[in-house]
Amino acid sequence: MDPLREKIFQVNALLIAAVFFIIIYVLNWLGYVMKKKMVQGKPERDLSLGTAEGALMGLMALLLAFTFGMASSKYESRRQTIIDEANLLNTALFRIKLYPDSIKKSMLGDFKKYLDARIDYWDAGDDPVKINAALNNAGNYFNSFWNDNALLINDPNNRSRAEQLVPVLINMKNMVTTREAGRVSTVPSLIILVLLILVFVASFLTGFGLKPGSRNPVFSIAFTIMLSVALYIIMELSRPRQGLINLGFAEKEIVDVRKNF
Structure with missing residues (x-):
């Protein structure tokens, strides 16, 4: 993930949405003030935007819906990946329990450490240092019980x-890669940038398109709130480890695997 975006992810989405609210409202007001001054200087001049305003608003709505759909799709993909990993962990645990007690005890110890590392991966939030530490720990514990299992293939009694267990472990290892790829896969920065530009320009032109004396503060505030809420939801969907829209309910399935020890 882009280092700048990693830093932005540390900022509360509500705070960012509040900043957007202020910017959108101020731009809307500035557009109205500019229109009012221009009309006062040359009252005969036609400053109506015509169909341009509607076209821009339509383009903004289209990109807003596209971005929302992309963020929602990535959110659902992350949720499914967590559930899939929980199922693999359960499968691996029950297959390990099929070993004789002398072998099972050692392998369960490494597996429990691996499970704790995967839980730490979620608990790390969006902190890149903690995330990398959790990934490294999980990799070390995985290699330990993978090597133990590989040796047992040569044992006729446990072959x-x-x-x-081998295909389950391989899928577990691949799932780590899949989850990490899903974590860093967000809505492209260019799309977010273009969306914000359209939102800000549309906010200004919405104010500029009003006739002097016809500005309704209630409508302006409602317009600002709706745009800010839409941007806020997109941000929440893009950072499922925090905020009100998170994947904690899905991660609980992995935490619950501990109950089977």
């Missing part, structure tokens, strides 16, 4: 159990 069948070890071979059945």
Whole structure:
């Protein structure tokens, strides 16, 4: 993920939405004030925007819906990935329990440490240092019980159990990569930038398109709130480890795997 975006992710989405609210409202007001001054200087001049304002608003709405859909799709993909990993962890745990007690005890110890590392991966939030530490710990614990299981394939008494566990472990390892790729996969910065430019320009032109004396503060505030809320929801969907719209309910499925020890 872009280092700048990682820093922005540390800022509360509500605070960013509040900043957007102020910017949108001020731009709307500035557009109205500019129109009013220009009309006062040359009252006969036609400063109406015509269809341009409607076209710009339509373009903004289209990009807003597109961005919202993209953020929502990525959110759902992350949720499904967490559920899939929880299922793999459960499968691996129950297959490990099929080993004799002498082997099972050692492998369960490494597996529990691996599970704790995966839980730490979620608890790290959007802190890149803690996330990398959790990934490294999980990798080390995984390698430990992978090597133990690989040795058991040469044991005729445990070969069948070890071979059945191999594909589950491979899928677990791949799921770590999938989840991390999903975490850093966000709505492209260029799309966000273009969306913000359209929102700000549309806010200004909405105010500029009003006739002097016809500005309704209630409408302006409502317009500002709706745009700010839409941007806020997009931000929430893009940072599912924090905020009101998060994936904590899905992560609970991984935490609940501990109950099976």
